[in-house]
Amino acid sequence: MDDDDGGVYGSESRCAAASDEQVKILPSQTTFPCLSRRGRTRKIKLSYALMAALLIAVFASPYHHSRRKISSESTILKRSTFSEKRDYYGVQDAYVNLPVLSSNDQPIPATKKDDQTYHGLSYAPLFYHISPGSTGSRTLYHAACTSGFPSVHHKSFCISQTRGVKGVAGNVVEGVRSHFEILRLYQIATDCCSLWSKGKIRVVGNDVVFSGSNKTSVVVEQLCNTSLREWMNDIQTHLTTVIESGLVGLFDTPYPYLAPQVLKLADRQRKTTPIIAMTKRNPKGWAQSRSKNHGILVCRNEYSYERLGSSEFDVIGCCRRAHTAPLAHYGEPANHLKPNDSTILRFWDAFQYRSRSEEIDLTFQMGMERQMNRHQELYLPGAQYTPNFFGNESKPIKEADVSISIRDHILGGKLMNGVIARNSTEQLQSIWQDVYTKPLTCRGRVNWNIKNDTLVEFYHLPKTCGLSSRAKKDKIDHNMIPLIP
Numbered sequence: 001m002d003d004d005d006g007g008v009y010g011s012e013s014r015c016a017a018a019s020d021e022q023v024k025i026l027p028s029q030t031t032f033p034c035l036s037r038r039g040r041t042r043k044i045k046l047s048y049a050l051m052a053a054l055l056i057a058v059f060a061s062p063y064h065h066s067r068r069k070i071s072s073e074s075t076i077l078k079r080s081t082f083s084e085k086r087d088y089y090g091v092q093d094a095y096v097n098l099p100v101l102s103s104n105d106q107p108i109p110a111t112k113k114d115d116q117t118y119h120g121l122s123y124a125p126l127f128y129h130i131s132p133g134s135t136g137s138r139t140l141y142h143a144a145c146t147s148g149f150p151s152v153h154h155k156s157f158c159i160s161q162t163r164g165v166k167g168v169a170g171n172v173v174e175g176v177r178s179h180f181e182i183l184r185l186y187q188i189a190t191d192c193c194s195l196w197s198k199g200k201i202r203v204v205g206n207d208v209v210f211s212g213s214n215k216t217s218v219v220v221e222q223l224c225n226t227s228l229r230e231w232m233n234d235i236q237t238h239l240t241t242v243i244e245s246g247l248v249g250l251f252d253t254p255y256p257y258l259a260p261q262v263l264k265l266a267d268r269q270r271k272t273t274p275i276i277a278m279t280k281r282n283p284k285g286w287a288q289s290r291s292k293n294h295g296i297l298v299c300r301n302e303y304s305y306e307r308l309g310s311s312e313f314d315v316i317g318c319c320r321r322a323h324t325a326p327l328a329h330y331g332e333p334a335n336h337l338k339p340n341d342s343t344i345l346r347f348w349d350a351f352q353y354r355s356r357s358e359e360i361d362l363t364f365q366m367g368m369e370r371q372m373n374r375h376q377e378l379y380l381p382g383a384q385y386t387p388n389f390f391g392n393e394s395k396p397i398k399e400a401d402v403s404i405s406i407r408d409h410i411l412g413g414k415l416m417n418g419v420i421a422r423n424s425t426e427q428l429q430s431i432w433q434d435v436y437t438k439p440l441t442c443r444g445r446v447n448w449n450i451k452n453d454t455l456v457e458f459y460h461l462p463k464t465c466g467l468s469s470r471a472k473k474d475k476i477d478h479n480m481i482p483l484i485p
Contacts, residue, residue, distance in 0.1 A: 121270070123428060125428075126275065127248055127409070128263075128276050129256070130277065132253075132375070133154070133290070135389070136279045138251075139397075139399055140406070141251040145440045146439050147407045147410075149406070150175075150440065151247065152175075155445050157444050157483075158442065158444070159440060159444075161440065161441050161465070161466050162465055162480075163442060164482050164483060165482070172245060174241060175247035176247065177483065178241035180446050182239060183448070184455065185231055185234055191223075193352055194295075194355070196224075201221075206344065208225045219451060225346075227346070228346060229344075229345070231319075232316060240265055243269045248436075257314065259314075261316055271428065272428060275409050276383045276385070277387075279387055279389055280390070281390050283370075284369050291356070291364060292360070297352075297353055299313070299351055300318075300322075304367070305371070308371050308374060309368060310354075311368050313371050318351065319350055411433050443459065444459050
């Protein structure tokens with residue numbers, strides 16, 4: 001409770017004890033002793049007159065609005081911070097006071113050291129690898145984990161030195177869970193498009209029908225019946241939670257393909273400007289490797305950006321263009337669709353699945369190459385960290401060197417080519433240096449299965465997860481709090 005609130009609530013409680021009548025508390029927080037009804041009425045009327053005169057004088061001041069805005073926001077942050085002290089998954093860290101900024105910037109509230117999200121604004125740094133898969137993202141991910149930064153890489157995550165989420169800040173846990181919800185949605189679209197291309201599902205009327213076993217068909221049909229619009233909205237909802245969370249490192253699928261949305265949300269939901277990393281790779285070599293070694297979900301050529309060719313990029317833009325362009329709906333000509341049109345589009349109306357076992361398609365590879373070239377031209381100028389893992393094979397970049405570089409960019413002020421992006425960055429960096437101190441050695445993984453729509457959590461580097469001797473013997477960690485509830 002604020003100090004200036006004590007007199008208000010104190011006098012109210014005293015009057016309530018003396019009489020059953022309510023005593024109105026004025027906006028000025030003026031208090032009175034417990035008076036008779038007539039005396040109290042006169043006092044209130046007199047105070048209203050004085051209050052009216054005071055308000056006229058205050059609102060006449062040209063500085064009223066700006067002063068009131070800063071004071072109000074500071075009070076709201078202060079109240080909420082100290083009224084929401086919670087024990088997140090076993091974390092009981094002391095609160096630390098971050099420094100208050102100058103009057104032209106937002107004040108930083110007192111914060112829980114490891115839990116840095118308030119009112120949808122995350123005070124954690126964001127290290128965003130904007131390059132797609134097959135560009136060295138795994139090396140960056142492991143380096144970030146070694147540096148102590150909670151990170152996700154496709155199906156993998158690192159948030160602790162032990163299995164599960166015990167001792168992990170709540171906003172980090174929420175971010176990782178939302179990451180796997182995005183990945184689940186992404187995998188649903190991929191698997192449904194794969195089944196569609198193989199002829200294992202078809203549309204009868206407005207329903208998707210699966211030509212498999214009865215037990216499996218119910219789940220698959222429900223998932224593949226998801227409308228494209230609903231799927232797109234769900235992805236953006238979970239992406240908002242990821243950006244608002246305490247996650248630091250975002251690597252690999254699906255984030256490079258959601259670049260416009262990630263950057264827009266980061267500008268709004270993160271206190272500091274994200275550090276953008278882009279690993280250099282020749283677009284032609286990347287396109288050949290990507291199409292040859294990976295099964296991928298790509299936007300159909302007709303809905304790709306400026307029809308440069310099918311690619312994994314710009315997922316949300318692909319959905320929107322599919323909803324606003326003439327298209328063949330379930331193999332039949334459809335009318336021009338508008339954003340609010342009730343016509344239901346499915347995954348395969350906008351995307352297609354490309355298997356790595358398919359014959360090499362030079363036209364497809366050239367489209368991928370053009371899209372990758374555009375992606376690099378668009379985001380390379382704004383990238384702060386641009387390692388070249390493919391330029392000199394005789395002297396490969398070591399993971400230890402990458403780890404040092406990542407820590408320098410996050411903790412050492414190397415933002416926006418050496419220019420501090422926002423007033424609070426230097427002050428937050430001093431806090432981050434105390435928060436991100438231990439390597440996150442336990443690397444977890446979550447797989448999803450379309451047959452039963454379940455997420456399965458396991459740890460593919462168990463030797464680094466600090467198991468007790470009993471847990472090693474029983475092969476069960478009885479104290480573990482799982483990531484997946």
